[in-house]
Amino acid sequence: MMNSAFSAQISWILVVLLLSPVLVISQDQPFLPRSRDECEVVDLIFILDRSWSLRSPENFQKELSFVADVVSVLDFSKSRVSVITFSDDADLNIQFNEYRTLSSFQNAIRTLPWVGGNTYTHKAIEMMLSEYNSHIQTRAGITTIGVIITDGGSTDPYKLEDVVKVVHNDRIEMYAIGVGDEVNRQELEMLATGYDHVFLLNDLNSLSTIQDKLVGRFCRGTPAPTQAPPSDLCESDPADIFFIVDKSSSLQSQENFNKELTFIARIIDSIIVGTGRDDSRVGLISFSTNASLSFGLSAYTTNDAVKSAVLREKFTTGDTYTHKAFNIMLEQFRNTARRDPRVKKIGFIVTDGQSTDPNTLKQYIEQVKSTDIEMYAVGCCEKSGAGDFDSEELNMMASKPSNVFHVDDLDDLRTISVELNLKRCRDQK
Template identity: 30%
Template sequence: MKYNMARIVINLTFLLCFIGLPRFTKGANCFEKVADIVFLLDSSSSIREEQFQDQLNFVQNVADNFKIGNNNIQVGAITFSDKAKLNFHLNTHQNKSELKSAIWRIPYVGGGTDTAKAIAYAREEMFKPDNGGRAWAAKILVLITDGFLNRGLYVDAQEEAYFAKYMNITVMAIGVGSGVQDMDLEGLASTPREKYVFRVDDYQALSTLKNELSIKTCQDAPQNDQISEENLEPEEKPKMLCGGKPADLYFVLDSSNSIHISDFDRQLRFVSEVVDIFDISPSHTRVGVTLYSDGIHPVIPINNDFDKEQLKHRVSNLRRLTGNTNTAAVLKYMREYGFREDIARSEVAHIVVLLTDGKSTNTIKTEIEAKLAHSAGIYVFAVGIGDMASIPELMAIASDPDENFLFKVNNYNALRHLKNILAIKACKVEVTPNDEPVLNDFACGVYGPRDIMFVYDEVNLGLEKSTILRKAIGKIAKNMGLESRHDQRVGVMSEIYAHGSDARLTEIRDQTSFEERLSAANDGKLRGLLRKLRHHAFLPVNGGRSNAEHVAVIFLDKSAQITPRVIREAKRTSFKITVYVVVVGSEESVPDANLISSSPADQFLMHVPTYNDILLSTTSIAKKLCDA
């Protein structure tokens, strides 16, 4: 959002001051607040040295509003260009004058812009106890950026910001100038966006943000007199919370060729360290271990009678296997055999902790099996290790919400940092009641048979967006009660197999035919998807029924090309098929979307702000389909 100067001067110090119950002196000064604040300052060649000095002035002015000290607010700083450069840790400067002097001495570097490395460094290093991080203090990152050189760098930064937020770090994003988009800032910042996203026209205008930023920082911080056992991070009290928690828990360990023997041993140590937190017994927590590569190898059954020390000894003696990474098969095994009625206890939570350092051999099958496991009431924690672990696939494997069930670490050594937080989150999982109501109890009433086809262009959208849509479609289907309603069928169409824009050598004889072929290619894949939907999707050979209503749900975003040819194809399609359109983006992003959907548009056209929001909108989309 954009701010006028007067409003910004009044407000930015107060967001840093009220994180918690406010107690403050006049103006924007924080009083008796406890926060660890790290500034990430852009020092790339995209900004001039005088603009970099404007950033330093801004940080000094914000710090001036704080009570600095190891019992109050601590400030650290990182500059980033091609690499992240530590300027000083949180515990380096413990009084205001020393801190402001250190800020002024931060050097300009120059070079490229790798925001992701800066966020990763801050997340992994800056909040460690040795570097001044305090378990009871609010953790806050303040990122200043003027944009991203390409979408790949932005996606990397978004992933790192996601993991920072998952670790309870509040991310404030300040966009400078017209080169950074609102959507980019919203993808980085914590929620609600109106609280943690800021816009200014240029670096000189940063000074107008100092009061509002300070206020919103302090809003998230506890006061000194509020610090107690309840304020401590999970790492401080896992045994207190998890001792005696009954659960049936499987560790599913990657044992494929990609894992070195020493890294496999680190997995085993991680399992033992997590086991150490729980009370292990037949009446409390029971733990089993399964290895997977090409095949499935259940090495310790969940219904074993080991005590804790015996269990840890058995784990330590496991040996690595070899082969590929068949994640789908092990998820299927867990669902069909791991929690069988004669093995698992129905009255406790069923939990799988799956570790992997790479992509599965079949992503689509893995996503399907993960969805079936979730539907069966199994809570799946997905732990990705290293750069080769696929974030979209981990999102599909993990139960919802992802911030509770998805973990990502850089290497096997870093697993040890997860043991407490994973144990805490696992022990908070509750058994899913068998009589849990579904949306169709109140939304999907009685109607005739329906065949519903969900449609999106996977090639155009790319893997990340397509993964989100596949997960959303699964949730929509579940919310509509389609798993239990045999009169309803669901399919997904995401690719065109015919090369509609190709031309055989005999087809082009003159300029007119050449121009017509190029014009057809410009229609993109959407026209081809609509043709395939109309001609093939509901044929009996593909599962369509002549006595069923035929319904299509088409997902579009701003990349969709709505040409006259596409509109004509959509009109032909709507004669035979009821067409819903879900636009990801604002109403202006696909202005002709109403020409694709059935009429009236207010009944058949829906909008979801961003791909980050679509998983939160599955209930409302399902209700729209059910109310038709």
């Protein structure tokens, strides 16, 4: 009789354990950092497709649950989350600062309705810009990350292309998640900050497979997406590098300008971009009649993100006021370069013409030479017609003769091998 009672008690305990919600959650619970102190303070904007192609409210709920899981690592007293859904129109369903606790946010997002309709992605991106711009003044220094989940191509791709340019100019870091076989991969790559910010999934059930990768962008302890070589194969000398690119009228076309940009992107492969002490940072300055900072040293934190930003640069026209670009470079190095003496400061100019104001340029070159900035100079097209650089000016801009390169044709940029001597990699066995 005692054996029977004992067996019944053991059976009851097993039933309780098997049905325990704690046990079930622990089996399915995704990785979390050890504490929320391990997570960066960020502003997240989720943009969720709610069009007819989702097919059911249940599928839309999978998007909502993914968002609820991703934000579970954040400290809602510091970080903020906004949610936009879109189809024929876009709605700002959850504004920044609307919910200041995780539980209230998760409860709210799971009640959002599936609407159906077409896929007017550009309307959602415009709404994201509006939400971002209305709060950016009070959030200086805090990274804004946009995450779009869509299962189809945009209904109006031309309007989307126009608004995406504004997004990248405003320095919102964008991730693009495409679900299913009807997504437009080219659109996703255009939306994303870099190729390593694009995820292609077979179905909505696969969203959970990229949760850690997305969380790893702002929390330590999870694998952040990166295309950088493994640390056990490569090591790096840190540098802050500004590329200065000529986009004056003498280049003649966007096609020719792209050859300059592709050349720069190839050089970026010879360094390791990142946020560590031994990593490098890259900025871009462009010039013609005027000069502008296309993006600063802290704008992008992976090689692919930097290269993607470089390759998006647009050709303009104008004269060759090289000294204006040098002025911006000097200001940026004074204000944003790291003070660590280990960090090299490098300026790298690619030009196809003589300076419109050579006397002022000489003054700025003297300023550069009084600093610890090492300058490289590449000149193009003295003989081919697309530009006519000045060899004396080129030699004057570079820190030493071995840092000077010149080609007769833009296509010949592919033949130049520039060694910045920052990255050293061992052979992979």
